[in-house]
Amino acid sequence: MEWALSLLLNHPEVLEKARIEIDEHVGHDRLMDEADLAHLPYLRSILNETLRMYPPAPLLVPHESSEECLVGGFRIPRGTMLSVNMWAIQNDPKLWPDPRKFRPERFDNPEGARDGFKLLPFGYGRRSCPGEGLALKVVGLALGSLIQCFEWQVVGGKMVDMTEGTGFTIPKARPLEVTCRPRPSMLRHLSEI
Numbered sequence: 001m002e003w004a005l006s007l008l009l010n011h012p013e014v015l016e017k018a019r020i021e022i023d024e025h026v027g028h029d030r031l032m033d034e035a036d037l038a039h040l041p042y043l044r045s046i047l048n049e050t051l052r053m054y055p056p057a058p059l060l061v062p063h064e065s066s067e068e069c070l071v072g073g074f075r076i077p078r079g080t081m082l083s084v085n086m087w088a089i090q091n092d093p094k095l096w097p098d099p100r101k102f103r104p105e106r107f108d109n110p111e112g113a114r115d116g117f118k119l120l121p122f123g124y125g126r127r128s129c130p131g132e133g134l135a136l137k138v139v140g141l142a143l144g145s146l147i148q149c150f151e152w153q154v155v156g157g158k159m160v161d162m163t164e165g166t167g168f169t170i171p172k173a174r175p176l177e178v179t180c181r182p183r184p185s186m187l188r189h190l191s192e193i
């Protein structure tokens, strides 16, 4: 959420496009709900692009080979601890043009399952994340509602500092500081919550 909001603040044209999509589909007469997510493809592309650039588990979780096997031509003995560098795959310039540029439009026409198996922030296979569906709904609904209901501004009008901190889950080096103001058109609904 923090990375997504930071990226949107540094790319006001993307934030505006997401707001227009929500306004056109949901309008101002109600708050968005879970059922709207299926009709908000641009919001989903923003989530995909954020999870591509800043995967919360950049090395997935360690796996162990239960049998000897070959991976990409390398012999892996039984019992080897394996880590998948998903950050490197999702930011590989051979797979993604200008990988450090925030461009949700790259997901306009996904290449089938998992975008050609280049986008795997939840891992893949039998030990992939069982919370994927829940996470995408919760984050989509939370981010979409924040866009629908509030106007966002960076404190001091500066660009958000996107430096990555250290740690297993790519935290931000400096926490995001923003001011938000309710959109006048949504005030009535917000006061009823």
Ligand code: HEM
Pocket: 055, 056, 057, 060, 061, 062, 121, 122, 123, 124, 126, 127, 128, 129, 130, 131, 132, 134, 135, 136, 139
């Ligand atoms: C944006 C949110 C989330 C991300 C990016 C994420 C990502 C991941 C990743 C990368 C793995 C390891 C997959 C692998 O190594 O192949 C994993 C495992 C797991 N996740 Fe998530 N996750 C998220 C949210 C959740 C939620 C909401 C739940 C539970 C409600 C959850 C429960 C689990 C569990 C139980 C595992 C271990 C599965 C196993 O080892 O069989 N995750 N997650």
